[in-house]
Amino acid sequence: MTAAEFGAFWSLWAPLLVAVVLAVVDWVAVWTGGRAGLAIERIAKPGVMVALLAAALLGHAWSPEAQAVRPWLVLALVASLAGDVLLLPPGRFIPGLVAFLVAHLAYLVAFVQLPGQVPWLVAGVAGALVVVATVGRLLVRAARGAGLAGPVLAYLVAICLMAVVATRTGDPFAILGAWLFVASDAMLGWGRLRTPAPGMPRGGGRRLGVAVMVTYHLAQVLLVLALAW
Helix, strand or coil: CCHHHHHHHHHHHHHHHHHHHHHHHHHHHHHHHHHHHHHHCCCCCCCCHHHHHHHHHEEEEEEEHHHHHHHHHHHHHHHHHHHHHHHCCCCHHHHHHHHHHHHHHHHHHHHHCCCCCHHHHHHHHHHHHHHHHHHHHHHHHHHHCCCCCHHHHHHHHHHHHHHHHHCCCHHHHHHHHHHHHHHHHHHHHHHCCCCCCCCCCCCHHHHHHHHHHHHHHHHHHHHHHHHCC
């Protein structure tokens, strides 16, 4: 490996390693909770997305396809960063929802530009239909009581379309990343919109909070790898 190749390699992987470290710190902060945990989360959570942005902006694009979709990847990460900040406690749910809606649409545009395969497209559509008919239907019903059925339905459609077009590429990173994003947002929506059980605070507690963040961060890292490597 030449010096130039080594530098190009680490321009992508060094920021990704920083993102992974900050993600783990954030998971611990979410589990810890309290003032100390929240203080750490306010730094670590946005820090993950800043590191991923550095990977997207500085990392070497290994293919013409990756170079072409890089602006959309950057837009998706910027919108995700905005969403992360907006959803930090106490959180602004609707603005955060809009920010992540923009992120999913940007990812969708990026993946549409990549080549795909019909069998994977069929698999993606089947997966999306299952999500919509099960957890999606429950979330929209729960959102109706809060007057949020329209925004939640629009978001559900956008994220499922993103997952479908990512699946159609047949890229394992893209497929796993997209569906982990769906899982993360489904858990987040369940915690925010469902009626809490007796003695259970809205949000689902620490376990659900950590599960949301673990799946979310893994999804973002995998999507960056799928589009930038």
